[in-house]
Amino acid sequence: MDRIAHAFSRAQAANRAAFVAYLCAGDPDFDTSLAACRALLRNGVDVLELGVPFSDPLADGLTNQLAAQRALEGGMSAERVFALVEALRAEFPETPIVFYTYYNLVFSNGVDAYVARAKAAGLDGLLTLDLPPEEAGELREACDRHGMKTVFIVAPTTPESRLQTIAEAATGFIYYVSREGVTGERSSVAANIPEALAAIKRHTALPVVVGFGISKREHVHEVAAHADGVVVGSALVNVIRGHLEERSRIGDAMGAKAVDLVAGTARAD
Template identity: 60%
Template sequence: MAWAMNRIESAFSKAKSEGRSAFVSYVCAGDPDIETSLEVCRTLIKSGVDVMELGVPFSDPLADGLTNQLAAQRALESGTTQADVFDLVRKIRAENDTVPIVFYTYYNLMFSNGLDQYIAAARAAGVDGLLVLDLPPEEAEDHLASCEKYGMGTVFLIAPTTPSDRVGYIAKHATGFVYYVSRTGVTGVRDDLADDLNEMVGMIREATDKPLVVGFGVSKREQVRAICELADGVVVGSAIVNTIKENLGDTAAITSNMGTLVSDLVAGTQVR
């Protein structure tokens, strides 16, 4: 198990040693097509992201707002398959062996082809962690066993509505990091941060010493900085995905706009 955890652990401890929080980016694999997706991942790494969350395109992404739903749709319409997603990870790994890759996925995509086989294949390709949006830890026994068997990190979500006695239970099953969804509802850019963020982060901190990241709705450097004052990492998705949507058909414009945005947001992680 150590090898998988090392990339995730190393990313958070490296950020901490540099007086900042980790920057976690989200894009959907294969958006808008698999070739451009590789350029997008290269751009993210070059722009300084610490952890890459890759959405696995799915026809029913129920946790995602419109921006990320459309990204999954573009990926599927361009013909992206599960094999393509694994191949994308292998190509990234051939160029970069340090940035952790976490799949942001749904249970059916794993279960339908055999859970064990899926996790083994993801691990072999170079995936470090799995965030399964629709799988609560109470129902994750088989998933947790397979992840342990293949040295795959697990990430679970905590929501603003999660009661305090359940926070510890969820955190206990996360071997990679804990992801606090700072808003109820689906993914998407918001103008302001949640009022109870400080209080919720404090409650989660009391329950676990695992790295804690905060996401959903983050799009500006000030928001990144405010979150990084409190948490070990910040997740930005929709704002990054929008740079793809706004420049479809022009890979150079996608990577240039994304590079500018992400470099600016990453600068907001420096808090000490």
């Protein structure tokens, strides 16, 4: 079953964009992270994007860097991340889960072995941030073997001459990074999103999601008018950051935040 395709199809049938939520796996500890992820999936999130904590997260702003640091200090390891996926998959059999990760974490464990373990845990896709499609042959072959979807990034600086290469490498969806630089909340949505999405769509029939800097319901609504999916990360991670002294409240706070943001995905009739 292609859970990713089904999630986007369900959203389209409901005349809305899919809502993609990012959290760092294990932030600030395993049990609290599990509760936060459950709260998201119980409150309208269509795709869960789990950041695999890494000591050198080059694409991440301060919010997500600190989340990764908290997770690592809380004892998260590769196997614990897989255990988190397994726990979520048992409770939410239809919701796609995608890793947001860095190639060293895949390569150092053996590419084929890593993909096989991730698939066995219930993972649906891999977004490997620092791996360009031109160098992703081994990973793509492993993903093909094990039925794992691939996600690749298009940036505002990506020339149209590379879009076909990126589109051919992706099998799950395309992630359009709407701003240059790192992750983080912003006060407004980036300009030229409709034009960028139109250029990508000339090269693929896969869903295209938009992320980086989207932090409010109004932002979600603005992007949802054009994109197949909307990604929110730092605004959700900051819910955890704001409740570190009262971790038992994180689940309820995360659920309320998800309800507010997901409401922005509806499109006008």
